[in-house]
Amino acid sequence: MSRSSHAAVARSATTERTATAVVGTLALLAGLLALVVGAGWLGSDRATRPVADPVAVDWLGGSGVLGRLLALLLGLVLLALGVRWAVRALRPEHHPEVEFDDADGELRVSARAVTEAVQDDARGIDGVSRARVTLVGTEQRPALRLLLALRRGTDVRAVWSALEHRVLGRARDALGLERLPAAVHLELDAAEGHRVR
Amino acid sequence: MRALIRILATLIGVAVAVAGVLTIIEVLWAWWRPASAPLWVPWPGWLDQASTTTWQDTGTRVTAALVALAGLVLVLLAASARRHHLALHDPAPDVTVTTSSRSLARVVGHRVRAETGVRSASVTATRGHVTVRAVPAPVDGDETLQPRLLAVVRDLVDDLPLREKPRVTVTVVSSRERREHQPEPSRSRPATPGLRPGS
Known part of the structure; x- marks a missing residue:
């Protein structure tokens, strides 16, 4: 089977499927992890701690520049990924000259x-x-x-x-x-x- | 499914990009003017609320379950958006030929209905399995109908240059049985001509 003729069968949806699968997997794992923590399987002590744990909040607040730069970096990555996915999904299929x-x-x-x-x-x-x-x-x-x-x-x-x-x-x-x-x-x-x- | 995944990916992309922009703006604003933060997103309020709710609160658990469920739905949608074509043998290098399961069901349906002794038939076809449910003509007490139909359908499917030969199952439902049991007709897809030929 020739790869190039196989690729022409239908428009590729790889990017769209990957984006959906990645976001879905992350949401699934985050939700399950939160349920596990809430059920006390990681220690009953952990289950009674607040969601925004003071230890983590203090560490982030006290880290100064580093925490902010990390947050900025995260924002940039999200922006780049999101724009890329949306543009790829919206762009009509290319018909070459x-x-x-x-x-x-x-x-x-x-x-x-x-x-x-x-x-x-x-x-x-x-x-x-x-x-x-x-x-x-x-x-x-x-x-x-x-x-x-x-x-x-x-x-x-x-x-x-x-x-x-x-x-x-x-x-x-x-x-x-x-x-x-x-x-x-x-x-x-x-x-x-x-x-x- | 493939159209849906395209729309979903667009929405996800826009949502992710907006989240990124808001993160950047809020971080820069809080850095520049800590006193007048937040700018648009009321994140200090969220932080306060999150420091009073614990992991075992019902609200946290319900939210977590909903997030996990939404994630599962997205994963399943992404998995189901693959190509649903039936591959035929390549007639030449650099040529790929495909057909649809609907086409296969149509071909089999027409052939089965053309047989004598068949009053009606419904066909479901997938990549690996062709299922025929035939109702015999009422007067015909033909015991050989099932093997005859099976042979006909097998020949027909073997004759098509499909890369993956589907298994064939033929069930003959007698009219009396049909009236007594009322088998569900909704699950099998009748292969009538003119069923969206372009799809």
Whole structure:
């Protein structure tokens, strides 16, 4: 299995999942630890101490510059992490422009032009009722994502070979790329004439 | 799930960033003018309150339990937001093909309903398991229906170039039994055509 075509199957949600999992794990551990302390499992003496323990408060207050700098550092880390997560989650998926050299020099092809051509090719395959194509990845390593709806009774293997020889081969040739990873999602037995809700 | 995790991550990111900014502002303000602290966040009040409540107070325990529960929900959401595609064999290097469990259920459902002696059928499909519940035609006292359907569905699933072959279970519910027991139809997803074909 090729990693780059596998990555094009769907937009990555790794950052979002990591951020949620990290915050969730921290909250879970903090809550459980507080419950354990409250239940007296770390000593009944500890359970009856105030939440803002005077020892800790005095130490922090008496530490002067160090405590403040630590608090400032914590604030900066939170700010940087939070902004990074929010920006990553809100940013729309990147659709690269493809660049290649022709006789006159460099030519940029918009992602839209590429995908429309591939989409038309894919719709021409026997048994394909709908096709949606997007170009994903980076400028250096673009990849195609194809969403094909197949009519009932279509032979999946026939669609595969048509895809490989007619659609993807042509797309590679047209773009002058040796490699163009592709992720194909098939909706089998898709009903025609029904609108996507 | 993947859309939800995107929204959640945005909210978490904004909340974390705001917490960071407020921390920085309050620390700098308290450093610069200790007498007029706090600026916006009433943290001295919180500190006073926290120095009078103990770890074993009900309030502390309820808060801790709620925080732990919220954390657990976040962890579960993050874990469930993985890709739910069924992988097919790669037809060529650099090409990955996937389909949906809904598609598989649709294919199996159409095939089973096309068999003679089947009045209706519901299909549930996951990556590892295809479950068919078929109701036979009322007049047909066909004992061979279950093995026949099993063979048909097995052939059909084997014929699809799925990377992971799902197990197949076929249950034939007789109409009489169905009337007596009233089995719950809500849990099985009927694979009718036109079920959100684009999803």
